[in-house]
Amino acid sequence: MNQQPHRTEELQHASFLIILAVVSLLMAVIILPFAQPLLWAGLAAIMFQPLYHNILRRMGGRRNPAAGVSLLVIFFVVMVPTLWIAALVAQQAIMLVAALQQQPVDLAALFNSVYGVLPSSAQE
Numbered sequence: 001m002n003q004q005p006h007r008t009e010e011l012q013h014a015s016f017l018i019i020l021a022v023v024s025l026l027m028a029v030i031i032l033p034f035a036q037p038l039l040w041a042g043l044a045a046i047m048f049q050p051l052y053h054n055i056l057r058r059m060g061g062r063r064n065p066a067a068g069v070s071l072l073v074i075f076f077v078v079m080v081p082t083l084w085i086a087a088l089v090a091q092q093a094i095m096l097v098a099a100l101q102q103q104p105v106d107l108a109a110l111f112n113s114v115y116g117v118l119p120s121s122a123q124e
Contacts, residue, residue: 048074
């Protein structure tokens, strides 16, 4: 009779651990798609916190306007140049594809021209 409560307690403990593992696994499956954006957001918050505090001090401690000005500064200093460079890269890629469609590259001739300018020690 004394054995029964101990066995029930072990069963409850094992059941709890199994349920905890399953719930933890399901929670990880739900959170995993958001891990990278959350890490980037945390990194951005750490990087731009000094900017926010500087603007907050200049605005007399008004937090909401300081946050808005910080977002505008970050947008114009970081996002606009990044988007501009991305647009330039996309434009160059389109031009490259158009040029390759008009005149295909002869890989054998390209290899021979590169091979011909190598030093003799590298050609062997």
